[in-house]
Amino acid sequence: MSERRGDGEGPGVKAIVTVMLKDGVLDPQGRAIAHALHALEFAQVGDVRVGKVIEIELAEADADRAHAAAEEMARKLLANTVIEGFRVRIEA
Amino acid sequence: MRSAVVVFPGINRERDMAIALAASSGRPPRMLWHTETDLTGLDLVVLPGGFSYGDYLRCGAMAAQSPVMRSVSAFARRGGYVLGVCNGFQILTEAGILPGALLRNAGLRFLSRDCYLRVERADTVFANNYQRGQVFRSPMAHGDGNYYADEATLDWLEGENLVAFRYASATGALTPEANLNGSARGIAGLYSRNLRVLGLMPHPENRVDPLLGGADGKPLFDALTAAFAPARP
Numbered sequence: 225m226s227e228r229r230g231d232g233e234g235p236g237v238k239a240i241v242t243v244m245l246k247d248g249v250l251d252p253q254g255r256a257i258a259h260a261l262h263a264l265e266f267a268q269v270g271d272v273r274v275g276k277v278i279e280i281e282l283a284e285a286d287a288d289r290a291h292a293a294a295e296e297m298a299r300k301l302l303a304n305t306v307i308e309g310f311r312v313r314i315e316a
Numbered sequence: 317m318r319s320a321v322v323v324f325p326g327i328n329r330e331r332d333m334a335i336a337l338a339a340s341s342g343r344p345p346r347m348l349w350h351t352e353t354d355l356t357g358l359d360l361v362v363l364p365g366g367f368s369y370g371d372y373l374r375c376g377a378m379a380a381q382s383p384v385m386r387s388v389s390a391f392a393r394r395g396g397y398v399l400g401v402c403n404g405f406q407i408l409t410e411a412g413i414l415p416g417a418l419l420r421n422a423g424l425r426f427l428s429r430d431c432y433l434r435v436e437r438a439d440t441v442f443a444n445n446y447q448r449g450q451v452f453r454s455p456m457a458h459g460d461g462n463y464y465a466d467e468a469t470l471d472w473l474e475g476e477n478l479v480a481f482r483y484a485s486a487t488g489a490l491t492p493e494a495n496l497n498g499s500a501r502g503i504a505g506l507y508s509r510n511l512r513v514l515g516l517m518p519h520p521e522n523r524v525d526p527l528l529g530g531a532d533g534k535p536l537f538d539a540l541t542a543a544f545a546p547a548r549p
Contacts, residue, residue: 249419253420
């Protein structure tokens, strides 16, 4: 169960990394979607923000280690922390 | 001038850049594949425009992690001269060589048209054939050219006088209409602190021949050529 595998095989988890533009960074795509939703008469729609979800299969059975690895991946590549924030969730 | 143009998969402006460099310097640049790491003997490294790695994840994000970019970062740290145009500018910000980021154009449209650039300083190796305040015309072609940095970074850039070019009207006025992609403070191009790295979104290399509508971009390549001309006896 705690055996660590680095070869992409064996028991693992899925890391779900959600990347969103930071508050204060203009999201014209989100704004366009909000306009379209208003045009569809969803009057209750306020601010809309668009982001990305990246699912990564990890050959790592330990959830804490998987979380730490996915955070490092997000900092190094998946998110540009100048403009984006991210959230990591681990699924068994 | 010994220059090199880096070629990433998905780049499409590398030949235009090579033509502009060769036309000014009389010497074709080395074409450097993204897996190469040896920059020995180069005066200038150019990151051209295009869509490296299909713009997957973010424009320039993948290219910034490529082997050649580790060498380009080291080259810039040693005081080497680097020019990044369009995707090349995006790659420079993704690699952390220049601050900030390029967001989706404020109007969401891909903009392929001419723009006017106001020269914010002319005392650099790149711009010394222009006058400060001069306006020149340049093509632009990008979907993600909306320059963003937080307010503190923008104030720092202005304080250090590192803005190279701003989007302007034909007469040099900084108006919201002239700022076609919505860039923070109209920034179209930026220098590094040592003024040896220049990143800009528009394409001066596509305006170096009157046959193609003008030569407004040629002074930039002529200035670089003059800076790296071998000393005459």
